Every structure is written in structure tokens, then in C-alpha cells.
Amino acid sequence: MHQTIHIATKEFKDYFISPIAYIVISLFLVITGWFFFSTFFIFDRADMRNFFALLPTIFSFIIPAVTMRLFSEEVNVGSYETLMTLPVSFRDIALGKFLAATAFCGCMLLPTLSYPLFISMIGEVDPGPVMGGYLGALLLAGAYCALGILASSMTRNQIVAFILGAAICFALTILDRVLFFIPPSLTELIGFLGTNTHFQSIAKGVIDSRDILYFLSVMFLGLFGTYLVMQEKN
Amino acid sequence: MIQVNNLTKYYDSFCAVDGISLEIRQGEILGLLGPNGAGKTTTLRMLTGFFKPTSGTIKIDDLEIPKDTLEIKKRMGYLPESAPLYHNMLVFDYLTYVAKVRGLAKEDIPGRLQELSGLCGLADIMHKSIDALSKGLKQRVGLAHAMMTDPEILILDEPTSGLDPNQIAEIRAIIRRIGKKKTIIFSTHILSEAEATCDRIVIINQGKMVADDTTENLKHRAEKGTTFSLALYGETGKAPIKLLNTLDADLDIRQVAARETGTSLYEVKTGSSRDFRKDIYLKIKETDWVMAELTRESQSLENIFQELTKGA
Incomplete structure (x- = not known):
């Protein structure tokens, strides 16, 4: 467990040593800020529904950029060998990297907490959906981080890892919007597999254990898949 | 102390290591020699638990790979070929990180880093970024990484490859100095190096062991x-x-x-x-x-x- 924390701390610091953190955070804030506030006054509602509606799509492109280097760079530089021969298990490594990436996404969301503060100055904000939205955002970020890590473990090229990760995350995001292509008998199942419905239901302030369980399963499957991929390499 | 039995490794259908059996005693400096692609690195990677053998067993004292890999990794220091380290970290930060992951107590870390810096000659580069270091300096940081917890077994993969003659002499001197107490296994394709540093030489060729003897005996044999x-x-x-x-x-x-x-x-x-x-x-x-x-x-x-x- 100590090892997990040491690895997570190191990976988390790594983000802020390189310019990557600042670029990704700025990009995220500009994109979400622009899309959210450009329509905010037109709708004239004191809530953050539009912000959270956009989040899965934006996350599915931003988070793979956060996770793309986690395994691919290690394998490419060869430091994965150095890391694996330290007295740590693969679980420590994967969990450490996952926690670091999720914590980084938390940092990315942190400045957006100012939105509800500003909105509350001009109108009554219902705290339930906002809190639910942020909880859902963290769960969603965790799930996408795990999938991004899986993509990163599949290749030693960071660009390929990013594209692969974005493809997986985006596919899961839009899954519930392409249901009309799918035979009616399968719509319910396929709809359940997409991230968007689960996220939007939490973001409404309805915290259902099924939604939480869904995100935890995606995280687990992503990391377990990473384990299998890396195992195959040795 | 280390017992290797019939170790075999296949990459798909290519046989990289073919039935190597070895026994390494405590305090021995063993040189693993062979031409390029002979299976040296693969053998060492299996010894460290990084690669899984296709068949065969590796026992270290009463521990066995892969069952006790974690415990074995604690007793072992390993320097991979060309010392792959994290490029964006400072030497000091990197070694501190390794010390923490290896479970050194917080208050012992500065002392240990000081010792290692003396042993490996790192005093001048402690606060440099790793990607600014030359190959020889990286190799020294890699050695310090491997020796962090003063492990009983040190495995070094071509520790002197690509270094200039002065750096080679330095690394050899370090190996000899620490080899008085530790079991060291290192691979090389430079014969004079093995001759100068090792107690025992194992030569492998195309994955098979072709010689295993003391340096002296090998010479006489020829x-x-x-x-x-x-x-x-x-x-x-x-x-x-x-x-x-x-x-x-x-x-x-x-x-x-x-x-x-x-x-x-x-x-x-x-x-x-x-x-x-x-x-x-x-x-x-x-x-x-x-x-x-x-x-x-x-x-x-x-x-x-x-x-x-x-x-x-």
C-alpha cells in the first residue's frame, strides 16, 4: 500500500514538472468555459446542467491525453523494467498511476468549482445536482483514466495511445445516442453499457448504487485489462 | 545461494535461452559472457523475475520465482542494460523516490544517499536532471539505484557498455569494491573485463551454456x-x-x-x-x-x- 502511494505521488508530481499539466488544464478550462457560458445567459437558468452535459464528451478527449504516457513512455524508454524490478507488485504500479491520473483530473475540475459560486451570486443554485455532478465527474474521470491507461499499455507510442484511448472513451460516451442503429432487443443492454446515461443520472443528483457500481466496474475492468496486456509482454 | 535449474525461454517459436543450469554461491562475482543475442539479457531478466521462464526453476535461498518474486526483488538490486531511468527527474529526486519505494525509513534516506553518492561519485550531479547526464553518469546513477538497500544480490546487465576507458575502469573498481561482500552477476561481451573482475565465467551461445568455470581454469583449458x-x-x-x-x-x-x-x-x-x-x-x-x-x-x-x- 505504501508503494502505491509513493508511485502515485511520483506520477502526480510528474504531471506538474512537465508542461503537460498546464496545457491540459488550460485547454479544459477554455473549452468547458466557452461552451458553458456562451449559452448560459441565453438559457437564463441558475444551474450547471449544460456544463455537466458537455463533460463526458470533453473528458473523452482530454483524459486520454492525461493518461497516454503512463505506460507507453515507461515501456518505450525502458524504465518499466527498472520499475518492475523494484519490490513492487503490478497492482501497486497500476493503482498508483490510476490514482495519480484521477487526482490530476480532480485538480483539473477544481477551478470549475468557481462556476457554481458565481452562479449563486446571480440566482438560487440547487446544491443537489451540483454536488452530484461533481461526484459523477470524478467517477467518470476515474473510469476514463482506467480506460486511458489500458490504451497506454497497448502501445509504446504515446500518440497511438491517445487516439486509441479517445476512441474507446468517445465510443462509450456516445453509445446511448446511437441506439437507433441497434436492434430493439439489445437497446436496453447497449444503453446500459454507455457512460452517458449513468453519468447524467448522477448529475441530476440521483445517486443510484447501480450507477456507482457501473463506474467502479469500468475502472476495475480497465486496470485488469492493463494487467493482462502487460502480463502478455513478459 | 542462487540455483537455476534447466531455465528455458521461448519468444513465440524462437528459443532465446535453452536449458541453463547454474549454481551461484554467496560472495561470488559471476561474469555472463556471450556474443550479441546469445541470451544474456533474457537470462538476467528471468533471474530478476521481470520475464517469466517458459520452463525451469530459479531458487534464491529458499525462495522461488515466480511464487516469491516480491520477496526476491527486495533482496536484489538490478541495473538493466543502458540504465533506463526517468528522464524528467533530478538525480536526487529519483534516488529519493527509489529509496521510498524500496521501503527505507524516511530518516535513513539522506544518510544512505550520501553514502551512495560517495561510492558511485554522484556528488556533483545530484541536482542535475537525468536527461542532461552523459551515458557514463547515467550508468552510475543506475548503479546507485541498484545498490540502494545494500542488497545481497546485484545483477548488472552490461554495466560498462558504451563507456569510455576511464569510466569503465571506475565502474569496474566499484564492482570489485562491492563484490567483496555481495553476490554479483554481470553480463558483458568484453572478455578482458570478465577476466579482470570475475571469479567465475559462464559463457553462453545461442541460448546454451557452453562453459562454466573459474577464469584460471578456463585459460588452462585452452x-x-x-x-x-x-x-x-x-x-x-x-x-x-x-x-x-x-x-x-x-x-x-x-x-x-x-x-x-x-x-x-x-x-x-x-x-x-x-x-x-x-x-x-x-x-x-x-x-x-x-x-x-x-x-x-x-x-x-x-x-x-x-x-x-x-x-x-
Whole structure:
């Protein structure tokens, strides 16, 4: 467990040593800020529904950029060998990297907490959906981080890892919007597999254990898949 | 202390390591030699638990890979080939991180880093970024990484490859210094290096072990007969050949080009392992020739290596 924390701390610091953190955070804030506030006054509602509606799509492109280097760079530089021969298990490594990436996404969301503060100055904000939205955002970020890590473990090229990760995350995001292509008998199942419905239901302030369980399963499957991929390499 | 039994590794259908069995005692410095692609790195990676063997067992004391890999990793320091480290970190930060992951107590870390910095000569580069270091310096950081918790076993994969002669000498000196107490396994394809540092040499070729012996024994094994070289002052012509032939009729004596002006050089070859130096000296003493030098030439490890790894 100590090892997990040491690895997570190191990976988390790594983000802020390189310019990557600042670029990704700025990009995220500009994109979400622009899309959210450009329509905010037109709708004239004191809530953050539009912000959270956009989040899965934006996350599915931003988070793979956060996770793309986690395994691919290690394998490419060869430091994965150095890391694996330290007295740590693969679980420590994967969990450490996952926690670091999720914590980084938390940092990315942190400045957006100012939105509800500003909105509350001009109108009554219902705290339930906002809190639910942020909880859902963290769960969603965790799930996408795990999938991004899986993509990163599949290749030693960071660009390929990013594209692969974005493809997986985006596919899961839009899954519930392409249901009309799918035979009616399968719509319910396929709809359940997409991230968007689960996220939007939490973001409404309805915290259902099924939604939480869904995100935890995606995280687990992503990391377990990473384990299998890396195992195959040795 | 380390027992390797019938270790085999296949990459798909390619056999990289084919049935290697070894026993390594505590405090031994073992050199793993072989041409490029012989399976040295694969063998070392399996010893560290990084690669899974296709078949065969590795036991360290009473621990076994892969069952006790975590415990084994604690006792082992490993420097992979070309020391892959995190490029964006400072040397100090990197070593602190390794110390923490290896479970050193927080208050012991500064002391240990200081010791290692002395041992590996890192004092000047502690606060430099790793990607700004030259290959030799990276290698030293890698050594410090491997020795962090003073492990019982050190595995070094080509620790001197790509270094300049001064750096090679330094790394060898470090290996010898720490090798007094530790079990060290290192791979190299430089023979003189193995000769200078190892107690024991294992040569592998195309995944198979072709030799496993002490450095001394290996040399003797190759000595099919001995060559002596004798130099006399002045132009002594053919006369010494005739004289030395009276020692033993089987001696093959030839005059060769002199290395120094004003001397004559002879090569005396014998098929037996007998040391003829004394006989030659006494024979020359009876005459009025003056001896400039008399040496026994031993066959170098290069010849053995070439012989054993033919067809590689």
C-alpha cells in the first residue's frame, strides 16, 4: 500500500514538472468555459446542467491525453523494467498511476468549482445536482483514466495511445445516442453499457448504487485489462 | 545461494535461452559472457523475475520465482542494460523516490544517499536532471539505484557498455569494491573485463551454456601446449635452436622477428604442459649468451571465447 502511494505521488508530481499539466488544464478550462457560458445567459437558468452535459464528451478527449504516457513512455524508454524490478507488485504500479491520473483530473475540475459560486451570486443554485455532478465527474474521470491507461499499455507510442484511448472513451460516451442503429432487443443492454446515461443520472443528483457500481466496474475492468496486456509482454 | 535449474525461454517459436543450469554461491562475482543475442539479457531478466521462464526453476535461498518474486526483488538490486531511468527527474529526486519505494525509513534516506553518492561519485550531479547526464553518469546513477538497500544480490546487465576507458575502469573498481561482500552477476561481451573482475565465467551461445568455470581454469583449458618466448642480446643466429633442441626433441623452435633492435627472438613451442623456463634458463647459462627476456605466453580468453561461440 505504501508503494502505491509513493508511485502515485511520483506520477502526480510528474504531471506538474512537465508542461503537460498546464496545457491540459488550460485547454479544459477554455473549452468547458466557452461552451458553458456562451449559452448560459441565453438559457437564463441558475444551474450547471449544460456544463455537466458537455463533460463526458470533453473528458473523452482530454483524459486520454492525461493518461497516454503512463505506460507507453515507461515501456518505450525502458524504465518499466527498472520499475518492475523494484519490490513492487503490478497492482501497486497500476493503482498508483490510476490514482495519480484521477487526482490530476480532480485538480483539473477544481477551478470549475468557481462556476457554481458565481452562479449563486446571480440566482438560487440547487446544491443537489451540483454536488452530484461533481461526484459523477470524478467517477467518470476515474473510469476514463482506467480506460486511458489500458490504451497506454497497448502501445509504446504515446500518440497511438491517445487516439486509441479517445476512441474507446468517445465510443462509450456516445453509445446511448446511437441506439437507433441497434436492434430493439439489445437497446436496453447497449444503453446500459454507455457512460452517458449513468453519468447524467448522477448529475441530476440521483445517486443510484447501480450507477456507482457501473463506474467502479469500468475502472476495475480497465486496470485488469492493463494487467493482462502487460502480463502478455513478459 | 542462487540455483537455476534447466531455465528455458521461448519468444513465440524462437528459443532465446535453452536449458541453463547454474549454481551461484554467496560472495561470488559471476561474469555472463556471450556474443550479441546469445541470451544474456533474457537470462538476467528471468533471474530478476521481470520475464517469466517458459520452463525451469530459479531458487534464491529458499525462495522461488515466480511464487516469491516480491520477496526476491527486495533482496536484489538490478541495473538493466543502458540504465533506463526517468528522464524528467533530478538525480536526487529519483534516488529519493527509489529509496521510498524500496521501503527505507524516511530518516535513513539522506544518510544512505550520501553514502551512495560517495561510492558511485554522484556528488556533483545530484541536482542535475537525468536527461542532461552523459551515458557514463547515467550508468552510475543506475548503479546507485541498484545498490540502494545494500542488497545481497546485484545483477548488472552490461554495466560498462558504451563507456569510455576511464569510466569503465571506475565502474569496474566499484564492482570489485562491492563484490567483496555481495553476490554479483554481470553480463558483458568484453572478455578482458570478465577476466579482470570475475571469479567465475559462464559463457553462453545461442541460448546454451557452453562453459562454466573459474577464469584460471578456463585459460588452462585452452592451453593446448605452451609457448615460451626467449630473447637474447646480439645476433645469435641459428645456434640457440640447435642448443635448445637438446632439451627435448619435440620442441618446436623458431627464430622470429625481434621486438627490440640488438636482440634475437625465439619462439619455443611445446605440446606438453611442462614448464620449460627453468631448463631453458640453465641451458643458456652454460653459454656466453646474455638473456634479455624469457616469458611464458598464455593463451588469451579471446581464443577460448571464439572457439566456444563459433557459428554464432
